[in-house]
Amino acid sequence: MKIKALEKIDQLVEDRKEEIKKARKEGTKVVGYLCCRVPVELIYAHGMIPIRVGNAAPTHMASGKEFIHQFTCPYIKSVVGEFLDETSFYHENIDIITGSVICLTVSRALEVLKAYTGKPMFPIHLPQLPPGNEETEYFTREVKWFSQELEKQTGKKLDEGKLFESVELSNNIKEDLTKLYETQSKEGSPLTWPQLFRLIHAGFLLDPQHYQTLLREVIEEIDTLGIQEPTDNRARLMLSGSPVLPMDNLLIDTIEGAGGRIVTDTLCTGIRTFDGLSIEEPTIEGIASTYLHSCPCSSAQDPDLEKDRRLDHMLKLIKENQVDGVVYYCLRFCDPFAFKDDETKAVLAKKTGTPLLPIHWEYGDSYGSLWTRVEGFMEAMETKKR
């Protein structure tokens, strides 16, 4: 179903790029970041503009290989390729590079970007182990350091009032996204998961005030439209695994084209950009604690399988969203997810009986093989339902 408010996204994104160029001319610094565990609230509070970088254009991946090894995942190759293209928006308009480092490859990408652009780079190491007192103490100091580095860049101390405002706005955005997420999962919802996914990606670039306005418009429109007559679908699906970037639409289109309905995800470019990230205490300590205790990606180490934070989160979402099956996306050389496909499949089979389809993928791979696998998975789930 058409949601009018969503039709504005492309224009808003284009307008935002011009706004950013203008803001830079007036002295505002732009921070390009990788990973959903970078505390963007803090960047805004420092009067800077955060942009989450990365999209799945195959041309960027190809050019990225000039600078970073071919054994790197396509996501990182693509980020590097676009960033180091001297004509790209990122290259021209990002002043500072950062990323939350839990994935080894992200750390390598940050180093390469710094080396070839000469831009300041401030990586934030997110502890890889389950958080205890030591991890909390370490990470709080790490976030403080990050904030101090930003202060050096702006020449201004962090204003507590601005931090409060930034956290409040960010919390409101997360609340709105949570509401939209719950809505899209309902049968007969006028909003689909792919539409919401695109809306989430718009937030990687848009000004947070304007973004919240857009979210409120979408919520209002959806409330007005109300629940519709449910359309047929062959299965309610979760999309999990490696990052699914803006423009990486083939898998989503294939699933939806085969009659599957994605109702939830565990993606770092999807639900994990807001789920569990509402900050109770608008301080650096509060921000550090929230990010540290949120669900990590597969790069984190949970030595005890029974206490695996990622799997617990996944199982919770499967239950809440009545998921029939999981499509598990493994980008090539994304070791953290690729190595755990069998294990994830076994845990789901044991605990909920939910089937899992692993898709190992490189941008630009053949559509035919993808369609065949997705179609086969759908048939299997239909058979199971009967």
Added chain:
Amino acid sequence: MDMELPPELLELREALIETDDITLMDGTKVSPEKALQDCLSSFQTHYTHLPDWPADFKLANVWKHRYLLVTTLERVKKLKEKGMPVVASFMTFPELIFGCGASFVSVMPCIMEMLIAGNFAFQQEGHRFASFESCPGEPMIALWVKDGTIPADLVLYGTSFGGDIPCIENLLRQWPEIPLHYVDVPYNGKGKPWALDYVAGQLHKLAARLGRIAGKQPSNEDLRRGIRMMNDLRRTYREYVDIVSSAKTPPVAGMENFLVSMSIWESGDPVALKCVNEQAIEEIRERLDKGIPGAGVVENPIKIYMCEKMPAPPTFSFVERLGGILLGPEVADSFYLGVEDVDEKGDPYEAIAQWYLEKWPWAPGVPLEDRTSWIIDSIKKYNPDGVLFTGVWGCQLDPQFGRYVADRIKKELGIPCLLTVMEDIPIEVGVDGKFGMKGDLRTRIEGFMEMLKARRG
């Protein structure tokens, strides 16, 4: 094992029995004759591909490195029988492990199982359990710990150290009876006191755990003893590199150089390694004084420094046949060359934490620029004609940097750098075990050598 020896081995035996015994960590002495016998019998029974590698039969003491290489697992089992705990580790915190009265096994025996035992099925099993994208070594540690080949009391990993940490976690979580211990080492932690506190605090926990396994909690002095063992060992490697790098015509062939330098990765017994290094150094120094080149090494050869890791074994003699020699590799040099020792006087936990956080050039805490500067300084020491950068299949640790390192080398040293990939070991050396050399690497090395020769004029 009684066997009729060919003339070159008879000659080697004559030279070897004149040399000193090897002293192991538990005080055991191994005679040179026994070391040779064990090498030869392992060539027949298990490490059947080692004879395919080129060998210098006149350089007696490096055969003791061969002995340590082929007996790693056997020796560690004996130490275990004597009550010494065994840690399976990716070359992380050996100072602390030894200080706690334990020994350790690194990833190298697993690599050797494929390279010199030709057990390619082992690698495929690792891929089956992890992924075909995994590195050739790390899944196998888990498999060997599981089946008891490595009698590990603890599997220890530093996060950000291994290229395939997720696979270790994945594999070992399937078998919770295998104790797994992580130390989280912050990326880019150099110069951050809170990162140092964080790592040192975790090392206290690790030492306490090892102490419980060993039945005795280690004192600070115990840990300093472990630090001294590794520092003493590092000094012998530095001395060795000084000799090899200063020679216009190296007194060792590429393979012998590889066996000595990479033995640091086998430092499960630093006492034995120090002992054999010292003996080899003496012999190599004598060679240098007499102007004896390594076997098969031409006078004033084209020198190529192995940056990052090393290519498959056939490449060593191939380069020598073309009039060159491979020196390094960086993966070994990083532990000792131009690197400060671990502080022996202060708080040992902090000293070890600091070394693995910010002093070891490969530490995750060290920024790429700093590490590359260290690489450039190391290369200057060798004064090579060119650099061969080898990224290993599936390694998420360092191949990513290849282009940047090559660019800096070219800019700052004016020498060319060839970027190559070591793929799955069977692809590199041939599943038939004939240890050929894959065609694309052969032609690239040939072209590179031609270019380096032309540059010399």
